Amino acid sequence: MTVSTCLKEGDLRLTRRMAHWTSPLARQVLPAVESAAEHTKLWWAAAAVMSAVGGRSERRAALTGLAAMGLAELVSNAVCKQLYERRRPPKELIPHEDVHDRPDSSSFPSGHTAAAVGFTAAVAGARPAWGAVCAVPMAAVAVERVHSGAHYPSDVAAGAVIGVSSAWLIHQAPRLWLRRLM
Numbered sequence: 001m002t003v004s005t006c007l008k009e010g011d012l013r014l015t016r017r018m019a020h021w022t023s024p025l026a027r028q029v030l031p032a033v034e035s036a037a038e039h040t041k042l043w044w045a046a047a048a049v050m051s052a053v054g055g056r057s058e059r060r061a062a063l064t065g066l067a068a069m070g071l072a073e074l075v076s077n078a079v080c081k082q083l084y085e086r087r088r089p090p091k092e093l094i095p096h097e098d099v100h101d102r103p104d105s106s107s108f109p110s111g112h113t114a115a116a117v118g119f120t121a122a123v124a125g126a127r128p129a130w131g132a133v134c135a136v137p138m139a140a141v142a143v144e145r146v147h148s149g150a151h152y153p154s155d156v157a158a159g160a161v162i163g164v165s166s167a168w169l170i171h172q173a174p175r176l177w178l179r180r181l182m
Contacts, residue, residue, distance in 0.1 A: 011152040012093070018146040018153070019094045030144040037112050037141045043069050043119040046134055050123070054130075062128035064170055065119040065134075072118030072166035073111055076159055083107040086155070094149035103150065110151045110159035116141040117163025125171050 036042040047062035054061075086108035120138040124131020142160065145151040151159075 007154065011154050012089075014153045015089050015149075018143065019089075019149055021147060025146065026080065030147050033137060033140040033144045034148060036137070037116065037144070040069060040073070040115050040119075042088075042117060042137055042141070043134075044136075046123075047117070050127075050130055054127075055165050056094040058059035058127060058130065061063060061123045061130055064126050068118040068163070068167040068170040071116045071170060072114035072159075072163045075166065076109050076114035076162050077105075077109040080109050080158070080162070081111070084108050086152075090150055090151065096166055107151050108155045108158060109162055110142075110145050110155045112145055113142045113156045113159030114162040116168070117160045118166040119163075121164050121167035122170050141175050 002140045026092050033042075043065065047066050050058040050062040050065075062111075088103075115126045116138040120131055120134040123134055142156045145159075146153055
């Protein structure tokens, strides 16, 4: 059995297991998380709260988070999804009604996860306590993307890598720019 085959089978098994998660809490919370994360509303709201209740460092962390989120979305949706066409998980794997609401775009990578991780990782790099607060909905977004049948776990993992990389790049950009000028 090849590595590719093993990964594909593991993806299918994990998708099936996560989609069959029928906890009442999951059935109530995950659809709400999906709705809040749509069009990055959740992360814009988090940035607004941070800016409203915090000081200068929270506003800077919020701005850094939004920049990383934007970069992560650009890379995942405008670049990666265009380069690699992957079908969404088969409807037969998803035992609940959320399966009808899936996007038509490529499944790979998860743009929602890339945005969530990008925002959270960038905020955590600037204000760790706020990053810890954002980590809870970030994890819920990642789980919801698989639970709803919108993505395979590997799509979510790739989105997370894009998000972390975007946050790192946003944090490093000023230093890289200054080094280039000198």
